[in-house]
Amino acid sequence: MSPSKNTAFPFLVKDQTSLLTSADSLPTVAILRNAVTTSVAATVESISTGSYKASFTVPSNWEDGDRVDAKITATINGYTDSALVRIGEVSIGASGPTAADIKTALEASGSKLDKALKAAQAAEDQTL
Numbered sequence: 001m002s003p004s005k006n007t008a009f010p011f012l013v014k015d016q017t018s019l020l021t022s023a024d025s026l027p028t029v030a031i032l033r034n035a036v037t038t039s040v041a042a043t044v045e046s047i048s049t050g051s052y053k054a055s056f057t058v059p060s061n062w063e064d065g066d067r068v069d070a071k072i073t074a075t076i077n078g079y080t081d082s083a084l085v086r087i088g089e090v091s092i093g094a095s096g097p098t099a100a101d102i103k104t105a106l107e108a109s110g111s112k113l114d115k116a117l118k119a120a121q122a123a124e125d126q127t128l
Helices: 099-127
Strands: 006-012 028-033 036-041 043-048 051-057 067-076 080-087
Touching: 006 067, 006 080, 028 051, 036 051
Parallel strands: none
Antiparallel strands: 006 051, 028 036, 028 067, 043 051, 067 080
């Protein structure tokens, strides 16, 4: 995750029998930086029964290597519980591949795979 960029992550809520269940109300998410609770606001949305997505914008002053965790709190049938989840680390500098880079690589791989499959099929046809 990078400073000033939106980060989203899914999470599940289960009852005491480990079945997915909806919380009594939307769960809350507190964002922690290097094990310290921050004032960063996270937005939570319900995806389906027991499935949620949280998102937040990484502050611009967070530094390379900062550890980011989320404390998720949910109430189910009047019982409140929390879990601490590692979201990742802040990364500044070299960014990963873009969607266009990945698409180009997949297309190239697909083309090579198609050629390899055709060659294998042709060799198999010759042995029959």
